[in-house]
Amino acid sequence: MSELKLDRVTPSASGGEGQFPLNQWYVAGFSSELTDKPIARTLLGQPVVLFRTAEGQAAALEDRCCHRSLPLSFGSVEVCGIRCGYHGLLYAPNGQCIEIPGQEKIPSRARVKSYTMSEKQHLLWIWMSDSSGTAPTHNAPDYPHHDNPEYSFGTGVFHYDAPYQLVHDNLLDLSHVGYVHAKTIGGNARQHMNSKLEVTSEGNVVRAIRMMPGTPPPPTYKAAWPFAASCDRWQECEFDVTHLRIFTGAMEPGSGQIDAPDRGGFHMRGFHGVTPETAETTHYFWSIATNHHPDMPDTIDITVQQVKDTFEEDRVIIEAQFANMKKFGSAASWTDIHVDAGTNRARRIVEKLVQQPDSR
Amino acid sequence: MSELKLDRVTPSASGGEGQFPLNQWYVAGFSSELTDKPIARTLLGQPVVLFRTAEGQAAALEDRCCHRSLPLSFGSVEVCGIRCGYHGLLYAPNGQCIEIPGQEKIPSRARVKSYTMSEKQHLLWIWMSDSSGTAPTHNAPDYPHHDNPEYSFGTGVFHYDAPYQLVHDNLLDLSHVGYVHAKTIGGNARQHMNSKLEVTSEGNVVRAIRMMPGTPPPPTYKAAWPFAASCDRWQECEFDVTHLRIFTGAMEPGSGQIDAPDRGGFHMRGFHGVTPETAETTHYFWSIATNHHPDMPDTIDITVQQVKDTFEEDRVIIEAQFANMKKFGSAASWTDIHVDAGTNRARRIVEKLVQQPDSR
Amino acid sequence: MSELKLDRVTPSASGGEGQFPLNQWYVAGFSSELTDKPIARTLLGQPVVLFRTAEGQAAALEDRCCHRSLPLSFGSVEVCGIRCGYHGLLYAPNGQCIEIPGQEKIPSRARVKSYTMSEKQHLLWIWMSDSSGTAPTHNAPDYPHHDNPEYSFGTGVFHYDAPYQLVHDNLLDLSHVGYVHAKTIGGNARQHMNSKLEVTSEGNVVRAIRMMPGTPPPPTYKAAWPFAASCDRWQECEFDVTHLRIFTGAMEPGSGQIDAPDRGGFHMRGFHGVTPETAETTHYFWSIATNHHPDMPDTIDITVQQVKDTFEEDRVIIEAQFANMKKFGSAASWTDIHVDAGTNRARRIVEKLVQQPDSR
Incomplete structure (x- = not known):
């Protein structure tokens, strides 16, 4: 196609220097995949744990406990969040740590990045951006x-x-x-x-x-x-x-x-x-x-x-x-x-x- | 722990930039592991061959023949040392090459690093430092x-x-x-x-x-x-x-x-x-x-x-x-x-x- | 050997910084290996596809379609060349693309590097240089x-x-x-x-x-x-x-x-x-x-x-x-x-x- 400038369409071997379109709804998986176990999945270079709360809500957090970096996907899903499998820190779907066993005060910095999800028509959509908990600017696609x-x-x-x-x-x-x-x-x-x-x-x-x-x-x-x-x-x-x-x-x-x-x-x-x-x-x-x-x-x-x-x-x-x-x-x-x-x-x-x- | 500065205890992903406490006794293995075959084991980033002489002495050398770099652990243990499996150079437990088959003169530079060992209570302790054959400054730990x-x-x-x-x-x-x-x-x-x-x-x-x-x-x-x-x-x-x-x-x-x-x-x-x-x-x-x-x-x-x-x-x-x-x-x-x-x-x-x- | 300077014969761990004697006949394989399927073989760092035309001629090309980089070795050998297995571009043994299915005009830049081969005494010799289709300066070795x-x-x-x-x-x-x-x-x-x-x-x-x-x-x-x-x-x-x-x-x-x-x-x-x-x-x-x-x-x-x-x-x-x-x-x-x-x-x-x- 003579109208194309080749240097604009020839990808580098690194596959685009690690850059992706952000602020988009991406597919994180199928609804049927998400049962009572958390799923570890790296999306756009960001390690994410997907889980479904006891209320059935699909949630996605940064897959790393803020205490000693164990993936939260090694933990267990509880009614109101996901608990780390190393020392028991419990996180709510919004990323805030809501329990440190044996410790009364929970520092506000004890939190991880959260992602907005939309589940519809058997698909799990995730809104991917650089910041935590960003509000999507439009609805997830219909299928x-x-x-x-x-x-x-x-x-x-x-x-x-x-x-x-x-x-x-x-x-x-x-x-x-x-x-x-x-x-x-x-x-x-x-x-x-x-x-x-x-x-x-x-x-x-x-x-x-x-x-x-x-x-x-x-x-x-x-x-x-x-x-x-x-x-x-x-x-x-x-x-x-x-x-x-x-x-x-x-x-x-x-x-x-x-x-x-x-x-x-x-x-x-x-x-x-x-x-x-x-x-x-x-x-x-x-x-x-x-x-x-x-x-x-x-x-x-x-x-x-x-x-x-x-x-x-x-x-x-x-x-x-x-x-x-x-x-x-x-x-x-x-x-x-x-x-x-x-x-x-x-x-x-x-x-x-x-x-x-x-x-x- | 509020008194801790986090940057001092947060390890880098490289695990400490390749640095270790030197001039310490480290465990190199159990006595029962060291029989008539040499053992190759990298310790603190240094490839080491462990062997036991016919007199029963536990010895440790740099795991590399000074001739053409074959690991000495590919060689065979003899009464007074370990012989390279490629061209037959023989090394004493102090690291000096003591035989080059077919050659009369042995250059003094034909030697490899040696390590001081201490075998006690079923444990093989090795003194790890940056130099060859360093004298330990204290006895190996008791167990x-x-x-x-x-x-x-x-x-x-x-x-x-x-x-x-x-x-x-x-x-x-x-x-x-x-x-x-x-x-x-x-x-x-x-x-x-x-x-x-x-x-x-x-x-x-x-x-x-x-x-x-x-x-x-x-x-x-x-x-x-x-x-x-x-x-x-x-x-x-x-x-x-x-x-x-x-x-x-x-x-x-x-x-x-x-x-x-x-x-x-x-x-x-x-x-x-x-x-x-x-x-x-x-x-x-x-x-x-x-x-x-x-x-x-x-x-x-x-x-x-x-x-x-x-x-x-x-x-x-x-x-x-x-x-x-x-x-x-x-x-x-x-x-x-x-x-x-x-x-x-x-x-x-x-x-x-x-x-x-x-x-x- | 006292006359040798060691720094000249001690290879770097990288195996010679990626340099090889060029403008030489190298063995690319045995005649018996080259039947009706192409062979992918990297030689001197250059990915090459070896194939034998229907006329029995051994040929060697850069192993990459100029369209979207699929290895030509994933393609199929035809009477007068090799056809890419992704979108069907056909290449002659001299590296020129001679057919783009569905497109009349073939740009002259639609070509890949070719290599001179010599098949004798059951051996496939290839002339390796930095340029395409270089004429050898001497005959392939006799065996x-x-x-x-x-x-x-x-x-x-x-x-x-x-x-x-x-x-x-x-x-x-x-x-x-x-x-x-x-x-x-x-x-x-x-x-x-x-x-x-x-x-x-x-x-x-x-x-x-x-x-x-x-x-x-x-x-x-x-x-x-x-x-x-x-x-x-x-x-x-x-x-x-x-x-x-x-x-x-x-x-x-x-x-x-x-x-x-x-x-x-x-x-x-x-x-x-x-x-x-x-x-x-x-x-x-x-x-x-x-x-x-x-x-x-x-x-x-x-x-x-x-x-x-x-x-x-x-x-x-x-x-x-x-x-x-x-x-x-x-x-x-x-x-x-x-x-x-x-x-x-x-x-x-x-x-x-x-x-x-x-x-x-």
Whole structure:
């Protein structure tokens, strides 16, 4: 893409010098993960303990007792907070130490950083900023498809030894599925590469849409839905800084309904929370939802399993890509090709937000 | 403890910048470890080979052949020294090379650093300084309980991925046993935290004593000795720079003899050699001795096994603590609480000795 | 060796500051390794993909797609080149990208570094320089013994966590075989150390020859050839910057033919390609060829197996040596002894070539 300045989109091997868009809602996990045990999870370079109080409230604190630095995630959850497993200090969800066993006075400095959380539609969202207990400037994103009775969904939590922007690149540009995922959701490499990729953006959102009418259904589609030899396929990717929605699917060929809002056929609705762990590692929280076919009771199970295999293939590629970037260091520049329009636009948005956290 | 300056007791993540009290006797191992094979062990950042000559003398040399740097611990022990396993150079216990096969003249510079050792009461003590073959300024510490016929003892050698001062902290302040060791020697967390901790010091020795009359015996005590529902317990910890003695025990309640020198009951005498391997790793050489009860033939076996499990619990906590200190780096200060009086005093002694090695 | 200045032969712990003799033919592998899959191999710090085109030509490229840095070794070999496994860019053996699927124009900068290769006598040689596609200034070395019908040979590919010059030292000075290889090709340590080592050199070649008449045959010799209690042995080592030839063997004692060109007996012809992977790691490509004895059908199989065991013993020693050099750092100087004459001469040649790549 000749209009791009390459130096702005070529990441350093360090994965962006440890900087992330702050003052954003990131996915911290799935609701189903948070039971009676605390979870240790480093998010944007900050070690965090996630726990659920006896009242059911999801809470997040700096994962370090202010006394002798043991991770609070080694402690135990009590009715009104979390108790350190070394000498018993008890912390409330707002980060204040509220009990030091054997000591009457609790110094006000005995506190740790707290994080605002929002739990909705089976997702745990966390507001990440540099300060403690910051009030979010907007509501956590909506993802209604987890609550849509016409869909079933499955989830997965992956860990990548690669920086988050390489995962963005992979998800926003699906032209790779022809090469990387021939066994599941891909194949037909040239049909992908030759199809027009329509890229639009609005604020911090980028959309990349590819229509592939009259093409063979990939293996996963055939396994999950009663397709014949040809179908009309669509790939609709939407990037929104901390997460992506990827809606793909296919219908009987020739209906002319491929881009109709109420088109029929087989629908895969993918949610992708891409949360930096560190500058060089990433949490990947994904779900896949499918609609139902009366004759195919296993649609969702087959799809979840094959999508999991697919994302494993991506992980191998992305980790190899990053390991290679580190090997070559500054000697490795990137030459753009036609499919990079969407991913480069997303990189510019991230770059802007890293420098001006509150721009939209 | 309000009298403490926090910056003096908060360790850096590097575990003290690679500095240790020098000109001290450290534990290098147990006598039983040193048979006919050399042992490689890094002590205070210095790679050392320990071996026992045919005459039975324990010896310690720099673990590096002066010819081509192979560790001498890859060689073989001979009557009068240790021979390198690469080209056959032979070294005497004083570090001088005394044979170069095929070469008549041995250059005087063909030598390695030697260390003075003292073997007594089943312990191998090594005098650690910056120079070679330094003469110790005092005798190695005494630990007569290994030779006391009224006691039996068992030993263990652990390795910690944590700096030595975190192990000191753990051993000199037993208030954690209520939280960390509920299954063995602990439990009753609040009784520990609410009992008075009496801290005294003399020279480089710190003592921390806690009496707990009329409390339930912990699981290990009940398994090893015929205690009823309540007992009078004591915890007497003594820190002496390179090692600690921890004498704990319990007797029938209400005798008024809890602090009498010849009190009866169940006695656990713990020896704890805490020898830095590097600034960030530690060797932990421990023994536990118990007296005998006519009706309890398994007292020592039960105690050794449960103590081993207990120290494993400590290792998990201490390594997690240190890993977390490294994660947070300089952002992680420590807030002191009431139980830190003894450990902070020990840290000040170590700090003084690092700066003035021969102060007492 | 009094004429040597130690600071010139004592390697730094970093293994030579990442510098290697350039403009040399290095061994990249054995012909038998290169089938229809690409091979990823880092050579002299440069990640390289080796592949064989459908026409059978061995080719080597920088192992990185110029688009998004995926290693080309994750791709697939096609008739006229190698195709990236992420978005399908196709590269010719000269490094030029010749297809970008879905895009008409291929920018001229869409290319990667290529390397000149020479395949002969079962060996893959690669010309290593700093620039792309450099024309070699001389032919790849000859090793006719792989094609000699009077010999059979076996091969091995080892990886060392140690810099290449420590492997040179080990191979050019066989005095260690008495200590390290007593179970296979060694033993008789003192007879090795007391035998005269004749060292000569010519250009960048160093020869180190040791004759050991009337000595017991080592275990491997006895297993592979019908030797009696004594034999006349020879060890002829030749260093040539990137590889060594080691011709050893033995014959019936007392013939007076030990250094005759057409001497009989048991011949082991070792080829040793020592190719730096990085400053601290090394590829070791070896072959061993033996002549045939009418009554000993298993000579080559026995020899290959025992030589493999032998080189494993070397690997353990060399890796321990290097790990120790790193532990001691600059504190570890080397004291030379009589056997170091050849290895030190080879080190001076390497030092000269690192500074003046084209000197001979």
